[in-house]
Amino acid sequence: MTAVEITLNVNGHDRPVSVPPRMTLVDCLRDMLRMTGTHVGCEHGICGACSVMLDGEPIRSCLMFAVQAEGHKITTVEGLLQSDGSLSDLQDSFWECHALQCGYCTPGMLVASESLLNENPDPTADDIREAISGNLCRCTGYQQIVEAVQMTAKRRREGASNG
Amino acid sequence: MVDAPATLPNYRYVSRKRRTKEDRRFVSGRGKFVADVDVPGMKHVAVLPSPHPRANIVSIDTSAAEALPGVHYVLTGDELAEGTNGLFHGLDIPNVIWHPLAVGMTRYAGEWVAAVVADSRYIAEDATELIEVDYESLPAAVDSEKMLDEDQPLVHPAHGTNVLFRKTWEWGPVADDFASVPHTVSYRARWGRSSTVPIETFGVVAKWDDVNEIMDVWASIQMPQYQDQIASALRIPMNQVRVHNDVDVGGSYGVKRGIKHTVLVSYLTKNLGFPVRFIEDRLDNMSGGDAHGPDRIFDITMAFDDEGVIKSMKVRALDDVGAYPGRAPLQLGKPITALCGPYRLNSIEYEAISVTSNKTGQVPVRGFGQSPTNFAVETGVERVAKYLGIDRVEVRARNLVRKDEFPWKIPPGSKYDSGDFHAVLAGILETSNWDNLIARRDALRDEGKLAGVGIATCLEPGGGNNIFEYLFNPKLEITTFVESVLIKVEPTGAITAVMCTTTSGQGHETLVSTIAGEELERDPDTIRVVHGDSLEALPTRSPVASRMAIVLGTATSKAARDIKAKMITIAAHDLGVERDQIEYGDGEFSVRGNPASKLTWPEICHIAHKQFHRMPPGHELGLQSYAVQQVPGAGSLPDENNEVPLYPCFSFQAHVPLVEIDPDTGKVKVHDYFIGHDCGTAINPDIVRGMIIGGVAHGIGAALYEKFAYDSDGQLLAGTFVDYLLPSAHEIPPVTDSEHCTPSPMTSLGQKGSGEGGYLGAPAAIASAVNDALAPFDIEINELPIRARDIEAALYEKTK
Numbered sequence: 002m003t004a005v006e007i008t009l010n011v012n013g014h015d016r017p018v019s020v021p022p023r024m025t026l027v028d029c030l031r032d033m034l035r036m037t038g039t040h041v042g043c044e045h046g047i048c049g050a051c052s053v054m055l056d057g058e059p060i061r062s063c064l065m066f067a068v069q070a071e072g073h074k075i076t077t078v079e080g081l082l083q084s085d086g087s088l089s090d091l092q093d094s095f096w097e098c099h100a101l102q103c104g105y106c107t108p109g110m111l112v113a114s115e116s117l118l119n120e121n122p123d124p125t126a127d128d129i130r131e132a133i134s135g136n137l138c139r140c141t142g143y144q145q146i147v148e149a150v151q152m153t154a155k156r157r158r159e160g161a162s163n164g
Numbered sequence: 165m166v167d168a169p170a171t172l173p174n175y176r177y178v179s180r181k182r183r184t185k186e187d188r189r190f191v192s193g194r195g196k197f198v199a200d201v202d203v204p205g206m207k208h209v210a211v212l213p214s215p216h217p218r219a220n221i222v223s224i225d226t227s228a229a230e231a232l233p234g235v236h237y238v239l240t241g242d243e244l245a246e247g248t249n250g251l252f253h254g255l256d257i258p259n260v261i262w263h264p265l266a267v268g269m270t271r272y273a274g275e276w277v278a279a280v281v282a283d284s285r286y287i288a289e290d291a292t293e294l295i296e297v298d299y300e301s302l303p304a305a306v307d308s309e310k311m312l313d314e315d316q317p318l319v320h321p322a323h324g325t326n327v328l329f330r331k332t333w334e335w336g337p338v339a340d341d342f343a344s345v346p347h348t349v350s351y352r353a354r355w356g357r358s359s360t361v362p363i364e365t366f367g368v369v370a371k372w373d374d375v376n377e378i379m380d381v382w383a384s385i386q387m388p389q390y391q392d393q394i395a396s397a398l399r400i401p402m403n404q405v406r407v408h409n410d411v412d413v414g415g416s417y418g419v420k421r422g423i424k425h426t427v428l429v430s431y432l433t434k435n436l437g438f439p440v441r442f443i444e445d446r447l448d449n450m451s452g453g454d455a456h457g458p459d460r461i462f463d464i465t466m467a468f469d470d471e472g473v474i475k476s477m478k479v480r481a482l483d484d485v486g487a488y489p490g491r492a493p494l495q496l497g498k499p500i501t502a503l504c505g506p507y508r509l510n511s512i513e514y515e516a517i518s519v520t521s522n523k524t525g526q527v528p529v530r531g532f533g534q535s536p537t538n539f540a541v542e543t544g545v546e547r548v549a550k551y552l553g554i555d556r557v558e559v560r561a562r563n564l565v566r567k568d569e570f571p572w573k574i575p576p577g578s579k580y581d582s583g584d585f586h587a588v589l590a591g592i593l594e595t596s597n598w599d600n601l602i603a604r605r606d607a608l609r610d611e612g613k614l615a616g617v618g619i620a621t622c623l624e625p626g627g628g629n630n631i632f633e634y635l636f637n638p639k640l641e642i643t644t645f646v647e648s649v650l651i652k653v654e655p656t657g658a659i660t661a662v663m664c665t666t667t668s669g670q671g672h673e674t675l676v677s678t679i680a681g682e683e684l685e686r687d688p689d690t691i692r693v694v695h696g697d698s699l700e701a702l703p704t705r706s707p708v709a710s711r712m713a714i715v716l717g718t719a720t721s722k723a724a725r726d727i728k729a730k731m732i733t734i735a736a737h738d739l740g741v742e743r744d745q746i747e748y749g750d751g752e753f754s755v756r757g758n759p760a761s762k763l764t765w766p767e768i769c770h771i772a773h774k775q776f777h778r779m780p781p782g783h784e785l786g787l788q789s790y791a792v793q794q795v796p797g798a799g800s801l802p803d804e805n806n807e808v809p810l811y812p813c814f815s816f817q818a819h820v821p822l823v824e825i826d827p828d829t830g831k832v833k834v835h836d837y838f839i840g841h842d843c844g845t846a847i848n849p850d851i852v853r854g855m856i857i858g859g860v861a862h863g864i865g866a867a868l869y870e871k872f873a874y875d876s877d878g879q880l881l882a883g884t885f886v887d888y889l890l891p892s893a894h895e896i897p898p899v900t901d902s903e904h905c906t907p908s909p910m911t912s913l914g915q916k917g918s919g920e921g922g923y924l925g926a927p928a929a930i931a932s933a934v935n936d937a938l939a940p941f942d943i944e945i946n947e948l949p950i951r952a953r954d955i956e957a958a959l960y961e962k963t964k
Contacts (some may be wrong), residue, residue: 099851
């Protein structure tokens, strides 16, 4: 199968890559670009482990071909870190609230949560449950994830009012 | 989270709110899962599943697959069976042969028949479609109850029957006890075939190095005796197998037992000369991964008096382990350790039956059979209450072991170590505001809705010694299940602890660093915990059976205390006083009554490593200690009455959910969920809380949604997440967790197990709530999962 030369914009950087047309975006990110923070869970669009942001919206990178992502801005869990490599407030809140156990669904949960907070800076617990309802977690029962997102929202609101 | 810190030792780190050691790498996207392991030159495996539940393999033509560019090899079952030994079973069933690929016959739909090795997974999958297999389809054995009949198709013809194990035990005077009380209830409770279904599938990478004669294995594994079984199957010495335990495991809860996957890729790399990787896709995982859970029918009779005090019970448990049993039948054995739940029964009869069928194989699932058993026992307690018209909370209170009765020996021999069950029960009534909850239920009913409040009181045994293996197979004369740790202090004073297994979310690095930090009065954040590979590791039996806080935790205390003792010896010698004159605190060793005469932590480390002239004569250089921990209270085989202690520690939990059922669709909504929980000393409260709530979520799934359903021909009907329903954040309510602490006398800091916690009681509690909601219609459903369509059908029957 002839490979296709494409350029993907991942976390603000243009990354030229040669992929078979049938390669999914998640396989391209993981196997070609070696960005392994994004995980594969079900490969049929249910579990949300492979969630990345495409132009700010959470999408399933297992349901998209890499070639379809050219020309869009892709954000992965690695792109949520601050520019100096330190944790974002959301990542830090996940740590503070122990919003994970095995850590496998966590990158997808972070992407879904960040997308929510970008749209809604003051979400209710129900809003958060709605936003992460497309991401399955077998460890936590979701509660500490909800608490971590609430903590982040509070931090951001307080940061905004202080600044 | 610990409700009475004033009554506990004043710990610095233990039981305190502290961030975990592991979470940082996961929120950064820097976990190292097996699919992240990139071994240069590795090739990729895809497998071909059988479409038939039971069929003879007439022929396999691999030529077209082999001819596809990018394909390196196509392996069939005959070749693999020739080159490897069969896989391990817990039972003594020598004629039930298990290989990673089907040999001669396929025994379930989804069983792997051939494996392709190619440059990429994409090409390997293309090639599987080019393999031509000629099958002779045969009728399948599907209905587990029929396996006791002789005329069923045989899953393993050489074994001669589909019954793999059948034995009855009697502990205590069952007949006398039945004769001594006026009432009995008999009932059936059925646990559906579900599993833990982690979001990460199983995966393994193997690399054989024929110069150094070593098999490197990276796997998402949670399994005792993994390296032993790899070596045995491949016919190589165990010291030629190196399992890398620093692979993060993306969830397991018992099921990541990929021995057949591992033997498959290990054989391939050994014969092909390059590294080989196999990562299950979701269909591989659900249909062919041999990772289903218990599928169990309980028939129980309870005998009780006018007051609802249960004296005895007879239990028959029939479990369908699928086509290849592995260790699964032993899941009928572990619950013997808490067979009567937290209740004061005087005798028990237990018949355990394990049958094979043409279904995907079963593996150990969270609690190792305890959650189905708890559900079955709780169903009986509800029956007793209903029969006598006594409140179901009151019936439980009358039967629970009382706090002044510990250690409490149950008929099969286990001793419940400690607890205050009545305090936890009283606590949950208060936390849940029980009367108000009943009022809310009734208000919902007044609005024309169906609503119910549930209750369950259950035990979580922790730290098993695995003597149940011997009860099921006397050839497995095992009386311990060790765990070890090595702690070393570097010349500069930095502390490193080596644990010996993988971790799948339980927070073992936090466990070890917190306890070592507590014992040594050093900041746990500065203590590094590494996962030694299987060649470097001390004896381990892996993180199963809610055992790591108990066994690894106690080992950590012992090793740390030994290091402290060594440092005191060095300080006493150097300062010229007796050992008992040295006081230790906050990293300083000083002479009692003369605090100016002291040595600091780094000074002693420097002496121990580099200053032989200042060391006590004959004292070992360096600062290191290891502890190999026996299961507390274990070590003997069963006595002449087949009584034996199986687990040392028993955590207790009380669950109270409020549910509403849509009368038109049967859909259940869980409104509120309260749990009272006592696991002794919680090492890290956030970790305990997370596992409890996560366990509840897992239990809600098993109670209401999750089932590996089969049709009557043996075809799996749930091979995707569209058919096998995992609960999302919508289905799981906020859970209110109130923690109690009755320290265990069996462990170093009073800790008990907590990893299986919520899962062991939630299915019983949800069933209780649903049946409370259905009680006005005189409907009782004792078969899990209770799906919306089951409720709808039952309501339709009653109201049509």
